[in-house]
Amino acid sequence: MISSRLTKIAELINDDHDVADIGSDHGLLLILLNNRKFPKKVLGVENKVGPYKNLEKTVLSINNPNFSSNLSSGLKKVDINYQTIVIAGMGFATIKEIVLDDIKKGHKRETFIIDCHTNQNEVRSFFYELGYKIENEVLIYEDKIYYDIIKFVLNNDNTVYSNLELTYGPYNIKRKNDVFLKMCSEKIEKLENIFKLVTDDRKRTNLLNEISILKEFIHEN
Numbered sequence: 001m002i003s004s005r006l007t008k009i010a011e012l013i014n015d016d017h018d019v020a021d022i023g024s025d026h027g028l029l030l031i032l033l034n035n036r037k038f039p040k041k042v043l044g045v046e047n048k049v050g051p052y053k054n055l056e057k058t059v060l061s062i063n064n065p066n067f068s069s070n071l072s073s074g075l076k077k078v079d080i081n082y083q084t085i086v087i088a089g090m091g092f093a094t095i096k097e098i099v100l101d102d103i104k105k106g107h108k109r110e111t112f113i114i115d116c117h118t119n120q121n122e123v124r125s126f127f128y129e130l131g132y133k134i135e136n137e138v139l140i141y142e143d144k145i146y147y148d149i150i151k152f153v154l155n156n157d158n159t160v161y162s163n164l165e166l167t168y169g170p171y172n173i174k175r176k177n178d179v180f181l182k183m184c185s186e187k188i189e190k191l192e193n194i195f196k197l198v199t200d201d202r203k204r205t206n207l208l209n210e211i212s213i214l215k216e217f218i219h220e221n
């Protein structure tokens with residue numbers, strides 16, 4: 001069964017954009033897009049031979065001339081006409097490297113859909129500083145892990161974010177849905193346990209501040 005994480009990622013993809021999925025692995029996202037009769041081009045990219053062979057098989061079985069794959073790294077062989085770039089299931093260091101390498105070539109992709117599995121609180125600031133804003137975000141809880149799926153688009157109207165919004169997500173804060181509130185409660189418990197072990201005054205103050213922000217999110221609800 002395809003994960004709800006990938007289903008949510010697919011739901012964030014505009015029907016009028018050509019899309020490239022970087023690090024496609026088996027190409028499950030391509031299957032989801034084909035199932036919904038996605039009308040535009042879809043490219044799956046893999047940089048490792050093993051996963052690439054699986055991806056190739058998926059593309060063959062989809063048997064749709066709009067769907068293709070290539071064996072390459074990051075965005076190196078992704079034409080600038082692909083307006084939506086999905087990078088999912090990778091760590092922040094790899095995502096950063098892929099995006100910066102492309103930007104160095106003067107490319108400015110319209111939309112990124114990012115599902116980053118490490119240093120999640122750095123992702124929004126990174127894209128914001130590159131000139132992107134958050135069009136939508138979905139926080140999901142699957143297999144006991146929280147996944148923040150974020151859709152970034154070019155920040156053409158100079159939207160400004162607070163540090164709080166860049167850390168927790170403007171839509172997560174606004175919507176305060178059950179998953180977000182559950183994440184806040186668990187984080188409070190974790191931080192309170194850390195607080196008991198920390199002796200440094202500055203660190204204790206920072207921990208207390210973060211705990212109080214998280215508590216406010218819960219109480220504002």
Ligand SMILES: C[S@@+](CC[C@H](N)C(=O)[O-])C[C@H]1O[C@@H](n2cnc3c(N)ncnc32)[C@H](O)[C@@H]1O
Binds near residue numbers: 022047090098
């Ligand atoms: C954990 S899998 C994620 C698969 C799928 N995107 C998902 O979210 O379920 C990460 C995939 O990214 C690929 N990958 C890692 N670095 C890459 C790069 N620079 N370019 C293309 N693919 C890459 C890996 O080979 C692996 O198949």
